[in-house]
Amino acid sequence: MTIKLAAIDIDNTLLTSAPARALTTQNLQAIQQVTQLGAKIVLCSARPLAGVKRYLSQASLSGDDQYVIVDNGALVQTVTGHTIGTQTLPAATVVKLVELCQQNHWHYNAIDDSSTMCTTDTRLGFYTVQLAAKYQAPLEVLPNSAAFLERVFAKFDITEAPELLDHIEPKIQELCGTDYYVVRSRPFLLEVLNRDANKGRALTNLAAQLGLKKNEIMAIGDEVNDLPMFAAAGIGVAMGNAVPAVKEAADFITTDNDHSGVGYAIHKFMLDL
Structure with missing residues (x-):
């Protein structure tokens, strides 16, 4: 397994569309399988940590050795809430x-x-x-x-x-x-x-702390605020429902968020090798 960290957007990427906004069984199983092999799953969102916790719990991502990128990259935190990187506003x-x-x-x-x-x-x-x-x-x-x-x-x-x-x-x-x-x-x-806060910069800084190289990282997203993650990752995966600019920048286009596109990408690049 060459990809050791998957940075995954939440809304309209990991989750199904509104109003359900649910974590599918296929996505959940893929995340749990890959974390059992020692890979990192890092949820990256415009949401603050409070808006991510329920999905961390569902995916069994816990402890001070699991991480999130929240507030669109302004904060890098452990899933327990310990802040390890900040780019805040004056x-x-x-x-x-x-x-x-x-x-x-x-x-x-x-x-x-x-x-x-x-x-x-x-x-x-x-x-x-x-x-x-x-x-x-x-x-x-x-x-x-x-x-x-x-x-x-x-x-x-x-x-x-x-x-x-x-x-x-x-x-x-x-x-x-x-x-x-x-x-x-x-x-x-x-x-x-x-100015220095975006998902890509936060991902690069986290990878450096974890000793990971760019080619060991995959990023998955659907919106323009996910594009900096693609630049920080060896593989950029656009959701099937992604906006055109994200699809154009991607190395691979997976299925959409209502058809477990995240799970499909995890299998393709991390599990089914």
Whole structure:
């Protein structure tokens, strides 16, 4: 087995489509088989750790020698919550983004290093609440923008209807794009992160800590925020339901997320050799 670590996106990759968002039996069995052989399965997500824990439990990934890449690469943690790598946002930047969103009446939140979603937006927009439920993360309304200075934040999210976010995204790219990593990870979700925070950089840093080479890594994903993982891996696998840019960048296209594409790729590159 030449691939020793599989970095796997969660939503619309490891999990089936909404509303079920389930871990299929085939995916689960493949993960358990490959981990029993000593390989690492690293779940990589825009979610915070709180939104990943249930899938770690289902896949029997536990202990301080198993890892996750969360908040789109801002944090590398053990599955027990010990942080081993960070690329967080300066608090002053978060405050500026908060004030910009307040001025424009955009719904937003910032996720701190303990998975809490923070906002001053008492309106609590639909997509913000939906995201908190999906992440299984606490949602805290802070009294004012100054309160953000007391936290450490992994990322800043603007959550709006896709057609509105289409107009917001170019403005945020122009404002932040050269100094920060700005990525549209879902049609309704625009994220601002530390310039050095992405799944690929986090994966490269984790691999270095584990003593793994690029050709010993496989990355599986479906969205543009997964592309940096492909650059960090020897094999990039696009889901059958991936967006066109991800398919074009992939070394292999597996079946879609509703037909256990992750399990198929694990068998092809890690088990059935």
